[in-house]
Amino acid sequence: MSVPVSPTRQLLGRALREARTAAGLSQHAVATILDCSQGKINKLESGVVVVKDTDLRLLVKHLGIDEATATRMVDLLDMVRRERGWSGRHALIPPFFRRYQQSEQHAVHVRGWHAEAIPGLLQSERNMLTLLSVAGPDALDDQVRNREERRQVFTANPDAQHHYILGEGAFHRIRSSRGPGVALDQVEHLLRTLDRHPQLAVQVLTYATNFVPGDFSIVTMPEGLDDFVYLERVNNADYLTKEKDLLAHDHAWSRLAEQALSLEESRRHLETLRNHLCDESSD
DSSP, X not given: OOOOOOHHHHHHHHHHHHHHHHTTOOHHHHHHHHTSOHHHHHHHHHTSSOOOHHHHHHXXXXXXXXXXXXXXXXXXXXXXXXXXTTOGGGGGSOHHHHHHHHHHTTOXXXXXXXXXXXXXXXXXXXXXXXXXXXXXXXXXXXXXXXXXXXXXXXXXXTXXXXXXXXXXXXXXXXXXXXXXXXXXXXXXXXHHHHHHOTTEEEXXXXXXXXXXXXXXXXXXXXXXXXXXXXXXXXXXXXXXXXHHHHHHHHHXXXXXXXXXXXXXXXXXXXXXXXXXXXXXXXX
């Protein structure tokens, strides 16, 4: 099975292609500038091959790339380097999840439905620690650092909209299995995160609804990159890109959003739950 080109590499390649076409040059002409084949330019622009620092500087000079675009290209190139190898603590990130995490950094819109668990991006530290403790003390710190690094997506990609629908059972499961203190920490963290990041929206789906499909995420990518539905299993995941799958899950999402509490009602629901958990924790 072929490994898909990461969205970071695709975006860098697209930026190179747009700069070339804006300069009115053919791939052959750019190949002459870099003293390489036209085929290599095609691979650079598709993200299959990553541009070298020296070649990028030559292109910035000869294509008349403006400073803002050049800075964006350098940033993307740095991101590509960080993605390479998945070594050190990043090797702990499951291989099937890596494409999702890469895509999350560039997404335009992320919609997630989670019936019985709080997604990693929204987990509080105490909740996270109880979940990750099975990895053992040697790996725990690295696992937490990976989660904290992932949460930076809210500030690194502030224009992206994140909208999550959480099943009411997700909060009760934490309370039942990890205690009211951990549940309280999770609810308070979620409320603080909503306050800090206006691009984040959360709705709560109560037990009153009968429509509860399996968990899924719909990720809308920038123009030129494939949107996809992410379905995670025990030790692998599916990335669905066909239009029929996108439409089916979009319809399911709409039904969930209609039946869930509104954003304002969900906020009040969380605040009420916080007060109950606070009382229970103080007993």
